[in-house]
Amino acid sequence: MILEPRAPLTELTEDQLTSLYDRVDAFTNRPSYRNCLIPGCMKQFDSISWMSGDPPPRPELSGKGWHTLGSGSIFPAGGHICPDHAPLLREHFPRRLQLPNGRWSIDCACEWTPTPQRWHGVLKALWEQHILTVTDVLPEAPPLTDPEHRTPLADLDDNTLAELYDRLWDAEGELVDAREAGRAVFLAYEQQRKLTGEQATLLASVHNALYSLRSNLVKSSRDWSLERTDAWLWALLVGWDCEEEHQHGEDCEPGAFDDVAKAHRWSDIRIELARKHRSVLAQAGPNDETEAAAARAAMLDKDARR
Ligand SMILES: [Zn+2]
Ligand SMILES: [Zn+2]
Ligand SMILES: [Zn+2]
Numbered sequence: 001m002i003l004e005p006r007a008p009l010t011e012l013t014e015d016q017l018t019s020l021y022d023r024v025d026a027f028t029n030r031p032s033y034r035n036c037l038i039p040g041c042m043k044q045f046d047s048i049s050w051m052s053g054d055p056p057p058r059p060e061l062s063g064k065g066w067h068t069l070g071s072g073s074i075f076p077a078g079g080h081i082c083p084d085h086a087p088l089l090r091e092h093f094p095r096r097l098q099l100p101n102g103r104w105s106i107d108c109a110c111e112w113t114p115t116p117q118r119w120h121g122v123l124k125a126l127w128e129q130h131i132l133t134v135t136d137v138l139p140e141a142p143p144l145t146d147p148e149h150r151t152p153l154a155d156l157d158d159n160t161l162a163e164l165y166d167r168l169w170d171a172e173g174e175l176v177d178a179r180e181a182g183r184a185v186f187l188a189y190e191q192q193r194k195l196t197g198e199q200a201t202l203l204a205s206v207h208n209a210l211y212s213l214r215s216n217l218v219k220s221s222r223d224w225s226l227e228r229t230d231a232w233l234w235a236l237l238v239g240w241d242c243e244e245e246h247q248h249g250e251d252c253e254p255g256a257f258d259d260v261a262k263a264h265r266w267s268d269i270r271i272e273l274a275r276k277h278r279s280v281l282a283q284a285g286p287n288d289e290t291e292a293a294a295a296r297a298a299m300l301d302k303d304a305r306r
Contacts, residue, residue: 031049035080072096115166235274239257
């Protein structure tokens with residue numbers, strides 16, 4: 001080890017002291033380079049100057065535009081991506097998958113997923129190989145069933161045989177999973193279909209009941225605005241305001257409810273409640289718009305027959 005000769009305090013000059021401090025600073029603030037995760041990429045940035053907001057030691061070491069990987073990827077400790085490779089990472093973001101059988105795989109954003117592995121550390125290398133393949137640095141992998149790539153018995157070792165069995169087990173495991181998932185979806189669908197049918201029947205009956213109530217009110221000669229209870233019934237079953245989807249005019253009184261509410265001194269809460277109930281019943285049963293639509297359809301029908 002080469003050690004700096006130490007000057008005793010009595011002989012130390014101002015210049016020597018400044019130089020000593022400068023060198024200590026240089027050692028404590030040594031640049032710390034971060035590399036891009038994309039294999040073959042030589043770009044780096046200096047995280048020390050970037051974090052402290054100081055200018056980088058060289059312009060090309062600036063952290064501007066670099067992306068930092070959060071959790072959930074196959075890089076548990078995170079990582080960095082240079083500005084040039086940010087779009088590539090977005091297209092091939094490697095989400096780490098732990099399968100029910102305890103194995104590890106990758107859910108790449110491009111939908112590529114490798115054969116499940118026993119150790120998650122292998123995933124990084126597999127993804128790098130995938131990146132090199134999609135960027136045309138490596139040739140496409142041969143298909144697994146290609147007879148030319150089958151290993152003859154003589155070349156088989158314990159590892160390659162285990163790999164073959166693993167692959168078979170994974171395929172079998174996936175088949176069982178898929179069958180169970182399919183069954184669950186089918187049962188949920190059946191349940192939903194039954195429920196939807198029941199709801200539709202109920203809704204049709206409610207519609208008919210409301211239609212009957214509404215017709216009785218509309219056809220009666222009574223002034224439904226005079227009595228409090230009458231006014232409330234009309235507010236819920238027919239609605240005081242015009243509900244037709246058109247340009248409201250003089251004859252349809254779009255703000256009639258305000259006048260009735262004022263006449264009976266209904267509180268804001270009561271008015272709001274009436275509006276809420278009416279909007280529900282207007283959806284479940286007849287309203288001005290459905291009746292107007294029926295009338296329009298009948299008119300068109302008559303015109304067509306003429
Ligand atoms: Zn890069
Ligand atoms: Zn991908
Ligand atoms: Zn109107």
